[in-house]
Amino acid sequence: MKVTLSLICFAILVGLFVMACRNSSSDDVKGLRPGGATTKTDNARDAHSYSNPEQVRVRHVDLDLDVLFDRKILKGASTLTVERIKPDADSLKLDTRDLKVVKAETSNDGKSFAPAQFTLGAADKILGAPLAIQLPPQATKVRIEYETNPNASGVQWLEPAQTAGKKHPYVFTQSQAIHARSWIPLQDSPGVRVTYSARIRTPKELRAVMSAARADTDKTLSGTYKFEMPQAIPPYLIALAAGDIVSKPLGARTGVYTEPAMRDRAAREFEDTEKMVMATEKLYGPYRWDRYDILVLPPSFPIGGMENPRLTFATPTILAGDKSLVSLIAHELAHSWSGNLVTNATWRDFWLNEGFTTYLERRVTEAIYGREREEMEAALGVQSLKKEMEDLQEADEILHVDLTGRDPDEGFTLVPYEKGALFLRLLEETFGRERFDQFLKGYFEQFAFQSITTDDFIAHLKKNLLDPNPQLAEKIQLEEWIYKPGLPANAPKPQSDAFAKVEAQAKEWLEGKTPAAKLRTKQWSTQEWLHFLRFLPQQLTANQLKELDQAFGLTKIGNAEIAHQWLLISIRNNYETAYPRLEEYLTSIGRQKLIKPLYEELVKTPAGEERALKIYAKARPGYHPIAQTAVDKIMKKA
Numbered sequence: 001m002k003v004t005l006s007l008i009c010f011a012i013l014v015g016l017f018v019m020a021c022r023n024s025s026s027d028d029v030k031g032l033r034p035g036g037a038t039t040k041t042d043n044a045r046d047a048h049s050y051s052n053p054e055q056v057r058v059r060h061v062d063l064d065l066d067v068l069f070d071r072k073i074l075k076g077a078s079t080l081t082v083e084r085i086k087p088d089a090d091s092l093k094l095d096t097r098d099l100k101v102v103k104a105e106t107s108n109d110g111k112s113f114a115p116a117q118f119t120l121g122a123a124d125k126i127l128g129a130p131l132a133i134q135l136p137p138q139a140t141k142v143r144i145e146y147e148t149n150p151n152a153s154g155v156q157w158l159e160p161a162q163t164a165g166k167k168h169p170y171v172f173t174q175s176q177a178i179h180a181r182s183w184i185p186l187q188d189s190p191g192v193r194v195t196y197s198a199r200i201r202t203p204k205e206l207r208a209v210m211s212a213a214r215a216d217t218d219k220t221l222s223g224t225y226k227f228e229m230p231q232a233i234p235p236y237l238i239a240l241a242a243g244d245i246v247s248k249p250l251g252a253r254t255g256v257y258t259e260p261a262m263r264d265r266a267a268r269e270f271e272d273t274e275k276m277v278m279a280t281e282k283l284y285g286p287y288r289w290d291r292y293d294i295l296v297l298p299p300s301f302p303i304g305g306m307e308n309p310r311l312t313f314a315t316p317t318i319l320a321g322d323k324s325l326v327s328l329i330a331h332e333l334a335h336s337w338s339g340n341l342v343t344n345a346t347w348r349d350f351w352l353n354e355g356f357t358t359y360l361e362r363r364v365t366e367a368i369y370g371r372e373r374e375e376m377e378a379a380l381g382v383q384s385l386k387k388e389m390e391d392l393q394e395a396d397e398i399l400h401v402d403l404t405g406r407d408p409d410e411g412f413t414l415v416p417y418e419k420g421a422l423f424l425r426l427l428e429e430t431f432g433r434e435r436f437d438q439f440l441k442g443y444f445e446q447f448a449f450q451s452i453t454t455d456d457f458i459a460h461l462k463k464n465l466l467d468p469n470p471q472l473a474e475k476i477q478l479e480e481w482i483y484k485p486g487l488p489a490n491a492p493k494p495q496s497d498a499f500a501k502v503e504a505q506a507k508e509w510l511e512g513k514t515p516a517a518k519l520r521t522k523q524w525s526t527q528e529w530l531h532f533l534r535f536l537p538q539q540l541t542a543n544q545l546k547e548l549d550q551a552f553g554l555t556k557i558g559n560a561e562i563a564h565q566w567l568l569i570s571i572r573n574n575y576e577t578a579y580p581r582l583e584e585y586l587t588s589i590g591r592q593k594l595i596k597p598l599y600e601e602l603v604k605t606p607a608g609e610e611r612a613l614k615i616y617a618k619a620r621p622g623y624h625p626i627a628q629t630a631v632d633k634i635m636k637k638a
């Protein structure tokens with residue numbers, strides 16, 4: 001009896017030991033075994049990094065940077081803590097882009113450093129330049145002294161005139177997808193998770209914030225700011241901003257950071273944030289990042305939002321005054337589960353980040369603002385997806401998209417977002433909400449703090465949802481959804497009664513039965529306005545445009561999304577009254593989603609192209625490097 005008991009105990013201990021060993025490497029790419037061999041396929045290999053994490057792996061990044069506004073550079077050092085995966089590995093390979101590397105040193109004890117040989121390879125247009133550093137056998141730390149280039153793709157330097165306050169300069173980073181390497185030399189792959197710490201020095205009157213916890217207690221403007229991110233995150237989530245930034249609490253663990261002029265407006269707009277955190281926790285398990293704050297950036301921020309952990313970066317174009325555009329906050333918050341906790345291992349697997357997050361965003365929107373609002377947003381999403389797919393190559397309509405040899409920013413289409421979200425919605429509708437919610441909660445638990453591939457997800461899906469329910473599983477068409485272009489026939493269709501009513505109103509007007517001013521639009525939300533404008537025929541007469549504008553004041557509307565839709569219509573139909581507003585819009589906003597379609601519409605005609613060139617000459621210096629590259633492309637094609 002005793003013997004059996006101790007045998008059982010021994011077996012349990014062995015089991016626990018094996019599990020502990022597995023867990024200790026759980027922050028690596030799932031499926032990537034030490035030594036670099038992948039389990040099944042090579043899908044975990046990152047085509048967008050020169051680094052060698054399967055030989056030597058960076059575990060921690062310690063930054064020590066000066067923010068130099070006069071030279072528009074970050075200057076200082078990054079000290080990397082490395083772990084040798086292959087005992088005989090003798091060099092650390094890092095990603096860089098346009099960095100000036102001054103010196104490299106290594107250390108065995110973290111205290112004394114000795115100079116190390118390094119070579120900066122030739123720069124690739126997309127990937128940047130590999131940096132190889134010689135590693136002595138016992139080295140555990142690598143210190144790199146460097147400075148960034150004023151045109152670093154991941155850093156935008158703003159003149160005072162480009163800020164709300166007009167008095168102080170501002171700087172911010174945007175690291176996703178592969179721009180972290182333009183301001184930190186590191187293994188810039190989402191499969192290489194790191195903890196980080198930082199000391200940032202700014203001009204005395206400015207404040208620095210990062211996607212991390214403040215590590216000093218001094219709340220005054222000290223000129224030196226310390227940060228600590230104790231949870232292992234992919235490098236694309238390392239973020240920094242500095243400027244005239246103040247904060248205001250929203251709830252117990254939520255708040256906003258903005259320039260002083262925007263603080264109260266932002267706090268009102270985002271007053272539901274704490275509720276959103278609670279709603280997401282109820283669905284998908286605890287919020288694991290302690291605080292959730294939102295940084296509202298100046299209007300040249302090139303994207304809508306960025307899910308930097310603990311501190312979402314957001315465009316001011318969602319400050320509509322009526323909370324109608326805050327699904328973007330639900331989206332970035334949801335990334336705290338899908339993306340930041342469970343991360344795409346490579347940019348091929350981007351849909352695991354964005355499709356899941358778009359699905360979660362809709363669930364949170366439904367929980368806070370109701371099903372009708374959620375269905376309207378889902379319907380607008382499907383409309384936009386279908387429209388975008390008209391111009392996409394088939395290969396880019398695939399969820400498991402191949403981006404080898406291309407800039408991963410090219411994968412930033414609505415396919416991973418909306419097609420991905422529809423796939424999850426199909427699973428929900430097929431297996432039932434209760435079972436699917438359980439499944440997702442288990443998924444976040446199972447893969448927390450890991451970077452996973454599409455294969456890993458599919459294996460988990462089969463094991464936990466499909467295989468136990470073979471009859472339901474048959475209806476899904478899994479292979480078609482993940483590996484084939486287009487929208488499968490079983491795609492869910494969002495249903496909005498409100499939109500049906502909007503369409504009826506639009507028809508009344510188009511058929512001349514009711515003048516615009518008499519339409520029942522008083523209670524319309526932003527989403528209904530967007531649907532109305534999108535529903536109108538492409539060609540409208542000068543009188544129709546004038547009538548709409550007079551009835552609804554569309555040319556001077558402040559809501560950036562509605563204005564965008566109206567300006568598209570105005571360009572398409574050469575409605576000259578709206579052109580001053582168009583110029584003002586394009587020279588004051590840098591969010592790509594809002595500006596690119598307007599330039600694309602403009603360059604369709606010679607007169608429009610001329611106008612586009614004139615406006616762009618004025619607007620370009622104010623755009624983010626990424627947005628400049630994108631709009632340059634549109635202008636070149638024309």
Ligand code: BES
Pocket residue numbers: 176177303304305306307327328331332335354409412417593
């Ligand atoms: N992570 C993305 C932004 C991103 C994607 C930056 C790819 C760089 C490369 C973020 O979560 C996002 O999806 N933002 C959207 C808003 C959202 C509501 C769809 C955006 O910026 O438009």
Ligand code: ZN
Pocket residue numbers: 331335353354357
């Ligand atoms: Zn997202």
